Amino acid sequence: MDKFTKVWIILVLLTLLSFSLGWFKLLSSSALALLILTIFIKGQLISEYFMELKETQGIYRFIPTIWLLLMLTLISLSYYIPQS
Amino acid sequence: MKTTTYTKTPYPPGDFGIWIIIYIELLTFGLFFVGFAYSRRADIELFNSSQLLLDQRAGFVNTILLLTSSYFVVKSVESIKNLEIEKASKKAKNWLLAAMGLGGLFLIIKLMEFVGKYQEGINLSTNTFFMFYFLLTMFHFLHVVLGMIILFNLYQKTKIGGYTATDHRGLVTGASYWHMVDLLWIVLFPLIYIMR
Numbered sequence: 001m002d003k004f005t006k007v008w009i010i011l012v013l014l015t016l017l018s019f020s021l022g023w024f025k026l027l028s029s030s031a032l033a034l035l036i037l038t039i040f041i042k043g044q045l046i047s048e049y050f051m052e053l054k055e056t057q058g059i060y061r062f063i064p065t066i067w068l069l070l071m072l073t074l075i076s077l078s079y080y081i082p083q084s
Numbered sequence: 085m086k087t088t089t090y091t092k093t094p095y096p097p098g099d100f101g102i103w104i105i106i107y108i109e110l111l112t113f114g115l116f117f118v119g120f121a122y123s124r125r126a127d128i129e130l131f132n133s134s135q136l137l138l139d140q141r142a143g144f145v146n147t148i149l150l151l152t153s154s155y156f157v158v159k160s161v162e163s164i165k166n167l168e169i170e171k172a173s174k175k176a177k178n179w180l181l182a183a184m185g186l187g188g189l190f191l192i193i194k195l196m197e198f199v200g201k202y203q204e205g206i207n208l209s210t211n212t213f214f215m216f217y218f219l220l221t222m223f224h225f226l227h228v229v230l231g232m233i234i235l236f237n238l239y240q241k242t243k244i245g246g247y248t249a250t251d252h253r254g255l256v257t258g259a260s261y262w263h264m265v266d267l268l269w270i271v272l273f274p275l276i277y278i279m280r
Contacts, residue, residue, distance in 0.1 A: 011155075019144040032279065051096070052097045061096070070114075074121065075117065078118075078121040083128075
């Protein structure tokens with residue numbers, strides 16, 4: 001099995017996991033963190049392998065990673081910080 | 085012992101212009117995503133109750149369709165890179181055709197969702213949640229449509245043997261755009277359909 005097929009299988013399994021968390025109403029605060037982590041992992045797999053940025057050096061490789069980290073951190077804060 | 089040396093390239097694969105577009109698109113959608121998350125804080129009850137009106141199964145199926153379509157495009161590029169020209173073009177065009185088929189299914193399912201919401205009397209001005217839902221998903225929908233047009237052009241060129249193992253820059257450029265459409269959806273789906 002080639003590496004791209006393995007990546008695709010992981011992507012499908014992670015999607016199944018995130019869908020199940022919502023469908024079976026399992027979204028506790030820790031499950032929400034897990035869901036956000038699956039988004040980051042999926043994003044990294046797509047940019048590194050499907051977009052082939054793994055073969056690129058420097059900032060151009062890491063822009064999607066920085067984008068994911070920054071965006072998911074801000075989104076997480078909005079869900080976790082209690083309302084005043 | 086055989087050793088393989090990997091040389092990293094200074095620029096991403098394909099035309100650099102597409103990467104400028106990709107980075108700008110990521111920034112634009114990113115602002116919308118964060119905007120959605122912070123608007124939710126103003127009325128969490130409204131966002132949670134509105135979210136229950138969405139069909140998570142449709143979103144899930146659409147995610148699998150886009151991921152698989154992206155994977156097929158990767159297989160198409162790999163065919164061109166690794167196989168002999170005649171065999172490569174035939175395989176690559178078939179992978180692209182399959183990728184377009186899944187992209188088309190995504191569009192049909194999304195259209196059915198839009199029509200369903202319209203028939204329920206839900207639209208852009210229903211509330212803040214649905215304003216974001218329609219803006220984000222319709223904006224993304226248009227990107228899928230453009231991606232399909234790009235894939236069709238790649239398919240046409242692949243069919244006549246226009247890409248080879250040493251010259252496939254155009255194919256990789258179009259493929260990168262399609263993967264970006266996928267990347268945006270894998271954030272959009274959990275954020276809008278699942279997170280609460």
